[in-house]
Amino acid sequence: MSSIKIECVLRENCRCGESPVWDEASNSLLFVDIPARKVCRWDSLTKQVQQMSVDAPVSSVALRQSGGYVATIGTKFCALNWKDQSVVVLATVDKDKKNNRFNDGKVDPAGRYFAGTMAEETAPAVLERHQGSLYSLFPDHQVKKYFDQVDISNGLDWSLDHKIFYYIDSLSYSVDAFDYNLQTGEISNRRSVYKLEKDEHIPDGMCMDTEGKLWVACYNGGRVIRLDPATGKRIQTVKLPVEKTTSCCFGGKDYSEMYVTSARDGLDAEGLLKQPEAGGIFKVTGLGVKGIAPCPYSG
Ligand SMILES: O=C(O)[C@H](O)[C@@H](O)[C@H](O)[C@H](O)CO
Numbered sequence: 001m002s003s004i005k006i007e008c009v010l011r012e013n014c015r016c017g018e019s020p021v022w023d024e025a026s027n028s029l030l031f032v033d034i035p036a037r038k039v040c041r042w043d044s045l046t047k048q049v050q051q052m053s054v055d056a057p058v059s060s061v062a063l064r065q066s067g068g069y070v071a072t073i074g075t076k077f078c079a080l081n082w083k084d085q086s087v088v089v090l091a092t093v094d095k096d097k098k099n100n101r102f103n104d105g106k107v108d109p110a111g112r113y114f115a116g117t118m119a120e121e122t123a124p125a126v127l128e129r130h131q132g133s134l135y136s137l138f139p140d141h142q143v144k145k146y147f148d149q150v151d152i153s154n155g156l157d158w159s160l161d162h163k164i165f166y167y168i169d170s171l172s173y174s175v176d177a178f179d180y181n182l183q184t185g186e187i188s189n190r191r192s193v194y195k196l197e198k199d200e201h202i203p204d205g206m207c208m209d210t211e212g213k214l215w216v217a218c219y220n221g222g223r224v225i226r227l228d229p230a231t232g233k234r235i236q237t238v239k240l241p242v243e244k245t246t247s248c249c250f251g252g253k254d255y256s257e258m259y260v261t262s263a264r265d266g267l268d269a270e271g272l273l274k275q276p277e278a279g280g281i282f283k284v285t286g287l288g289v290k291g292i293a294p295c296p297y298s299g
């Protein structure tokens with residue numbers, strides 16, 4: 001029997017915390033606060049946070065094989081040099097859509113950086129529909145576009161055998177799967193593997209565990225749910241003390257801890273009083289399952 005423990009390890013007051021990524025080399029958790037335009041790095045040993053401010057909403061961050069990080073900033077794929085806090089633009093998307101920005105992103109097992117876009121929100125989940133697209137940045141900095149008509153591009157990860165790509169367009173309330181060709185980076189055969197129930201609200205960020213099960217953060221649902229994509233069934237629910245849970249990843253020793261980001265934007269004064277840890281970073285231990293190391297961008 002595992003006994004689950006949930007702890008707010010960092011009261012960061014993120015407006016919209018997102019994209020948690022474990023950085024083994026620095027024993028740290030990387031994450032972003034999208035509207036606050038900052039990338040943060042929380043050192044799990046010293047408990048100190050370092051920050052890097054950028055000039056547009058930053059929606060995801062990932063490791064880079066050659067050192068430093070990559071991030072999606074505004075509609076740009078960028079390289080980040082953590083030491084001198086400099087940013088280099090690698091590619092720009094959606095040039096004809098001035099109100100768009102990137103949202104969630106993650107690197108595939110071959111080192112391509114996948115990220116999708118969305119129209120900027122006027123309030124959480126309130127936005128012009130169908131404006132987003134899904135892209136990937138290849139190691140040679142070429143951009144591939146997969147599809148458009150996306151509302152809120154979110155939650156992505158790959159199956160353990162790399163043959164399936166899992167994806168969430170939040171306003172479809174569905175977790176989808178595609179066949180994945182790791183050699184070419186092509187996706188095909190879209191289907192739904194799970195439809196969210198009403199009280200689970202909006203599916204947001206997602207990650208895979210070593211048993212091939214998916215963990216999905218439920219925005220407004222105050223929980224992460226564990227899904228078996230093979231059967232389409234939910235197998236576990238872990239509730240958190242904040243409503244706006246945005247994303248999750250595994251990290252810590254042997255990737256045995258889960259980290260969950262959260263948001264404050266969209267909560268009124270009463271909500272903030274009831275959820276003083278909203279916008280914080282949570283650590284969940286005792287799940288009895290581990291995650292896998294994040295893949296670094298190879299370009
Ligand atoms: O990070 C994201 O995915 C979006 O940018 C956020 O604004 C919210 O999570 C979304 O509104 C919930 O659907």
Ligand SMILES: [Zn+2]
Nearest residue numbers: 104154204205
């Ligand atoms: Zn998200």
